[in-house]
Amino acid sequence: MLTSRKELDDRLRGAARAWLDEALAEAAxxxxxxxxxxxxPPWELRFASAGRQCGLEHADSVRALLLLEARAGLPAVTxxxxxxxxxxxxxxxxxxxxxxxxxTALPLVEDxxxxxxxxxxxxxxxxxxxxxxxxxxxxxxxxxxxxTEVPVEAVADLGRRARGDAELARMLGDFAAExxxxxxxxPADLRTVLDLTAPAPTSREES
Amino acid sequence: MRIxxxxxxMTSRTTDDYRAMYDAGVxxxxxxxxxxxxxxxxxxAFFDYFDALLGWEPFxxxxxxxxxxxTIALNPxxxxxxxxxxxxxxLPRYLVKDSVVAVGEIGYDSMTPAEDTxxxxxxxxxxxxxxxxxxxxxxxxxxxxLHRTIDVVRESDxxxxxxxxxxxxxxxxxxALDSGCWAGFSIYPDTKMDEDRMVTILRTFGTDRILVNxxxxxxxxxxxxxxxxADAMLEAGFDEDDVDKVLWRNPVAFYGQSGRLQLDTAAxxxxxEGNSILRGGE
Numbered sequence: 001m002l003t004s005r006k007e008l009d010d011r012l013r014g015a016a017r018a019w020l021d022e023a024l025a026e027a028a029x030x031x032x033x034x035x036x037x038x039x040x041p042p043w044e045l046r047f048a049s050a051g052r053q054c055g056l057e058h059a060d061s062v063r064a065l066l067l068l069e070a071r072a073g074l075p076a077v078t079x080x081x082x083x084x085x086x087x088x089x090x091x092x093x094x095x096x097x098x099x100x101x102x103x104t105a106l107p108l109v110e111d112x113x114x115x116x117x118x119x120x121x122x123x124x125x126x127x128x129x130x131x132x133x134x135x136x137x138x139x140x141x142x143x144x145x146x147x148t149e150v151p152v153e154a155v156a157d158l159g160r161r162a163r164g165d166a167e168l169a170r171m172l173g174d175f176a177a178e179x180x181x182x183x184x185x186x187p188a189d190l191r192t193v194l195d196l197t198a199p200a201p202t203s204r205e206e207s
Numbered sequence: 208m209r210i211x212x213x214x215x216x217m218t219s220r221t222t223d224d225y226r227a228m229y230d231a232g233v234x235x236x237x238x239x240x241x242x243x244x245x246x247x248x249x250x251x252a253f254f255d256y257f258d259a260l261l262g263w264e265p266f267x268x269x270x271x272x273x274x275x276x277x278t279i280a281l282n283p284x285x286x287x288x289x290x291x292x293x294x295x296x297x298l299p300r301y302l303v304k305d306s307v308v309a310v311g312e313i314g315y316d317s318m319t320p321a322e323d324t325x326x327x328x329x330x331x332x333x334x335x336x337x338x339x340x341x342x343x344x345x346x347x348x349x350x351x352x353l354h355r356t357i358d359v360v361r362e363s364d365x366x367x368x369x370x371x372x373x374x375x376x377x378x379x380x381x382x383a384l385d386s387g388c389w390a391g392f393s394i395y396p397d398t399k400m401d402e403d404r405m406v407t408i409l410r411t412f413g414t415d416r417i418l419v420n421x422x423x424x425x426x427x428x429x430x431x432x433x434x435x436x437a438d439a440m441l442e443a444g445f446d447e448d449d450v451d452k453v454l455w456r457n458p459v460a461f462y463g464q465s466g467r468l469q470l471d472t473a474a475x476x477x478x479x480e481g482n483s484i485l486r487g488g489e
Contacts, residue, residue, distance in 0.1 A: 040300070045300075045303055048300075048303040048304055048305070049303055049305065050305075051305040052305050052466065052467055056305075056469060059305075083300060085258075085261040085262060085304050085305065085306065086261065086262035086263070086265065086266060087305065089262070115263075116263075117262065117263060117266045118266075119266065
């Protein structure tokens, strides 16, 4: 869960608070000068050091605020993701849905879903993926969560997208059969998602 | 017993090693960027490697309850290949990362002019980023290499207490300590330094500014050598506080100068439950 600017202002003291104020001012300046986005503006260096300046527990939130304040466009989010540590990549993924990017940043989500790093996988299946991943990619993202034991609560809009998805139900059934054949436990989350794939009552009435 | 391995190349090790290290008491480590055995031919290969040291490898370590930090640099061996030297220009964007606790491994391999240039430039980068430096001393012509290294450190703006001279042995320990730098010892199976010789050095020179590491990598090496030194110290009459100083407090003090050490990792939880390291249940 990301912390708001106001909550951070309440929690951060002294040097951390001053650092955040300066960093956000730099980001706001960059937002006002979008044409100067030819290299890495100063706020992007702040993006890297947010954890040690404001505390690791606030790193995601501070990085999200920087992206929002800078109104980061596709070149900036791509650069920050590609040049970022796993923690920085995670913060980019968590913020995509709040930036004005349309579907253009989908390659970053797809990159994260190719990793086996559960911090990245869980950040990649948020509202941005729910809005923009195509059906095939989204089904594999759900399956990836089950494989890597990322709790499916991380998958945004799971109920809406799963509803009536017969192909997802088939994939889940096959996965369960594979586990059972191997004498291994079927993840509890698989049953949760499978239940969600049932068609909505209204559509049943219509058919 | 808590152990901090200040120099180990986990990229080349398995999850069995992580588990055995945790069981032996290792709770934190520093993975210096170095040569991979196979020479690289482009800066992009370095960037993928650096990204792994800042992404996948800390994730693997965290699954086994071990805090992972790294050092970033163009290593001396590959500093001789002009196809690789553009890596130097990209280092500043890596040296600002939260888990980078030093510039390293830098130093000499064959003592060439290209290595002189890379060493001096990277000592300066350490100064500019408020970071210590991990300096590898050459395996061939070691004593001459140490003297030349100390000369370059003296000519730099980096204070000696920010420098760790590594891979030392009986012939180089005195001059290294006299320089004011920290002294690192890599304990290998059979060859360059072993645990009993290490104990003799500790008896002679004391425990101040001395670090012990396994330097385990893709070659013949043992990631549990830190623990074996600890056991040898206890057997030789050192007490637990001495062991804690050499194997925990000294590396924490040295790398802590970066202000970036994060040592509060959670204990590994349900390692036998599925996670993506264990092939994600595949």
